[in-house]
Amino acid sequence: MQTIGILGGMAPESTVEYYRTIIEASHDKGWDKRYPQTIINSLNFEDFYRPLSAGDDDRVLEVLTGGIDALERAGADFALLASNTPHAFAPEVEAATALPLLSIVDATGEAAVERGFERIGLLGTRFTMDGDFYPRGFDEHDLDVVTPPAAEKQWIHDVIFEELTNGVFTAETKVELVRIVESLQETADVDAVALACTELPLILDDDDLPVPSLNTTALHANAAFDRAVEADRAVSTQ
Numbered sequence: 393m394q395t396i397g398i399l400g401g402m403a404p405e406s407t408v409e410y411y412r413t414i415i416e417a418s419h420d421k422g423w424d425k426r427y428p429q430t431i432i433n434s435l436n437f438e439d440f441y442r443p444l445s446a447g448d449d450d451r452v453l454e455v456l457t458g459g460i461d462a463l464e465r466a467g468a469d470f471a472l473l474a475s476n477t478p479h480a481f482a483p484e485v486e487a488a489t490a491l492p493l494l495s496i497v498d499a500t501g502e503a504a505v506e507r508g509f510e511r512i513g514l515l516g517t518r519f520t521m522d523g524d525f526y527p528r529g530f531d532e533h534d535l536d537v538v539t540p541p542a543a544e545k546q547w548i549h550d551v552i553f554e555e556l557t558n559g560v561f562t563a564e565t566k567v568e569l570v571r572i573v574e575s576l577q578e579t580a581d582v583d584a585v586a587l588a589c590t591e592l593p594l595i596l597d598d599d600d601l602p603v604p605s606l607n608t609t610a611l612h613a614n615a616a617f618d619r620a621v622e623a624d625r626a627v628s629t630q
Contacts, residue, residue, distance in 0.1 A: 393428045393429065393620050393621050394428070394469035394470060394619065394620045394621075394622075395428070395429040395430070395431060395467055395468050395469045395620070396414065396428050396429070396430045396431070396468065396469075396470070396471075396472070396616050396617075396619075396620050397430075397431050397433070397460070397463030397464070397466070397468025397469070397470065397471035397472070397491060398410055398411070398430060398431070398432045398433070398463075398471070398472055398474050398616075399433050399435065399456065399459040399460055399463060399471060399472070399473050399474060399478075400432055400433065400434045400435065400474040400475075401433075401434035401435035401436060401437050401440070401474075402435060402437060402440050402441075402473070402474065402475035402477065402478060403437050403475070403556075403557035403558075403590075403591065404434060404437065405556075405557070405559055405591060405594060406474055406475060406590030406591055406594075406609055407432065407434055407474050409590065409593070409594070409609050409610075409613070410472075410474045410590075410609065410612070410613045410616075411430065411432065413609065413610050413613035413614060413617075414427070414428060414430060414613050414614075414616060414617050415427060417613070417614055417617040418617070428616075428617060428620035428621060431463055431466045431467065431468050433459050433462050433463050433466070435455065435459055437557065439455055440452065440455050440456075440478070441553070443455070444477070444519070449481070452478075452481060453481055453484055453485065453488070456473070456478055456481055456485045457485055457488045457489050460485060460489040460491055460493075461489055461490075463491060464489065464490055464491045468491060469491075469620075470491055470492045470493070470494055470616075470619060471489075471491045471492070471493055471494070472493065472494045472496070472612060472613075472616050473485070473493065473496070474590065474609075474612075475589075475590050476496055476516050476517070476520045476588045476589055476590060476608060477516070477517045477519045477520055477589070479495065479496055479497060479520075479525050480519055480520070480523045480525050482495060482525065494612070494615055494616055494619060495529065496588075496608050496611070496612040497525055497526055497529035497530070498529060498615075499608070499611045499612045499614075499615040500586055500588070500606050500608050500611050500612070501529055501530050501532070501533040501535060502533065502615075503606060503611045504530075504533065504535055504584060504586075504606055505533050505534075505535070507584070507604070509535070509583050509584040509604070509606075510534075510535060510536065510583060511535070511536045511538060511580070511581060511582050511583050511584075512530065512535055512536065512537055512538065512582060512583075512584050512585065512586050512606070513538050513539070513540075513573060513576040513577075513580070513582035513584070513585040513586065513603070514526055514537050514538065514539050514585075514586050514588050515540070515548055515569070515572070515573070515585060515586065515587055515588060515589065515592055516548070516552075516586075516587075516588035516589040516592070517548075517549050517552055517553070517589055518545055518546065518548075518549035520588050520589065521539045521540070521545050521548070521549075521588075522539075522545070526586070526588065538576060538580040538582050540572050540575070540576060544572050544575075547568070548569070548572070551565055551568075551569075552589050552591060552592075556589070556591035556592070556594065556595065557591055561594060561595045565595065566595050566596065566600065569592075569595065569596055570596070570600050570601060570602075573585050573601050573602060573603065574602050577602050577603050582603060583603060583604075584603050584604045584605065584606055585601060585603055585604075585605050585606070586605075586606040586608060587605050587606065587607055587608060587609075588608050589608075590608065590609040593605075593607040593608075593609050593610065
């Protein structure tokens with residue numbers, strides 16, 4: 393098996409979900425006490441968020457590349473950014489580091505195509521919803537991306553950073569998030585919604601929503617598991 397490198401801490405709660413999902417994938421395969429070796433480098437969230445909020449892209453890139461380089465030195469074979477927002481910097485990070493990155497956008501797009509979706513609502517931070525990395529990546533899979541109106545984008549962004557990344561999940565916030573998804577279905581005819589902030593699946597699931605959800609955290613973590621065990625699968629089929 394290959395060794396998974398997780399650059400986490402953006403925020404810590406989602407990093408826990410990544411590791412939990414990788415372990416659950418092993419259980420689902422019926423493996424007994426056998427898991428991919430996983431190295432987690434959990435950043436201080438403040439070190440990432442402060443320069444991001446200040447628009448200091450050079451410092452954000454420095455933090456991310458330093459974290460990936462540390463995973464390489466620790467022995468990881470490939471890496472993933474355990475959050476959606478830093479994927480805005482993924483091309484630059486990959487160009488500046490030696491480890492291959494596993495993209496959350498590709499993992500989500502492939503799952504959307506497999507499930508027959510065509511028009512995806514996108515919820516996440518403002519950096520994710522206003523960024524071009526999801527539209528660009530989804531375009532390669534012939535998928536349309538729809539985001540909420542500007543005021544709702546700002547509300548979602550504020551809730552993520554003021555509540556969800558601090559581990560605060562309230563019924564009021566959940567109700568409003570569901571209402572926003574309902575509006576996307578009614579006004580934009582979305583047939584699925586991508587929960588493109590790794591904290592959103594901690595407050596929402598399919599039972600809450602009018603359309604199926606794409607849990608980007610779970611899809612990304614499962615893609616990491618599949619990549620880690622790919623070599624073993626090839627050997628077992630020979």
